[in-house]
Structure formats: structure tokens, C-alpha cells
Amino acid sequence: MPSLNVTFTxxxxxxxxxxxxxTSLKSYxxxxxxxxxxxxxxxxxxxxQQVAATSAELNARLA
Known part of the structure; x- marks a missing residue:
């Protein structure tokens, strides 16, 4: 796997x-x-899940 070149201050x-x-810096x-x-x-x-639950409730009220 190629490494990531991440820059930190x-x-x-x-x-x-x-x-x-x-632990080691790499592992951390x-x-x-x-x-x-x-x-x-x-x-x-x-x-x-929250959006689906809200949508189901709203759809039930509109039906």
C-alpha cells in the first residue's frame, strides 16, 4: 500500500x-x-436511520 504524505506543523x-x-507514531x-x-x-x-424513520412517520400521516 502506498504511503500517505501528510504534513503537520x-x-x-x-x-x-x-x-x-x-505506542509507535505510525501505529497511533x-x-x-x-x-x-x-x-x-x-x-x-x-x-x-433517523431520516428514514422521520420519512416513514410523515408518509404515514400523509397517506
Whole structure:
């Protein structure tokens, strides 16, 4: 898999290094990127369920 060339400021990189003190920087950034992607996917699914439920209720009232 090709690598991602992500640029951080020195302050951002220091913040990431501090947060990843318990693990390698590479593993930490990998895990955080996947976590963010999965959280977004779950949020989209949750919102889709809410929209479907609201639409079903509205459609029932209009019928």
C-alpha cells in the first residue's frame, strides 16, 4: 500500500507524539485514521436511520 504524505506543523506533530506515547507514531496515526473513518461511517448510518424513520412517520400521516 502506498504511503500517505501528510504534513503537520511542529506543534501538531508534537501533540501527536505526546498522545502516542504508549505506542509507535505510525501505529497511533494508523489507528486514529481508521477510528475517524469508522466513526463517520457509523454517524452516516445513524443519520440515515433517523431520516428514514422521520420519512416513514410523515408518509404515514400523509397517506
Amino acid at each position: 511542529e506543534a501538531e506533530l508534537e501533540e501527536i507524539r505526546t498522545a502516542s506515547a504508549e 496515526v494508523h489507528d486514529q485514521a481508521l477510528s475517524a473513518a469508522r466513526n463517520r461511517k457509523a454517524l452516516v448510518a445513524q443519520l440515515a
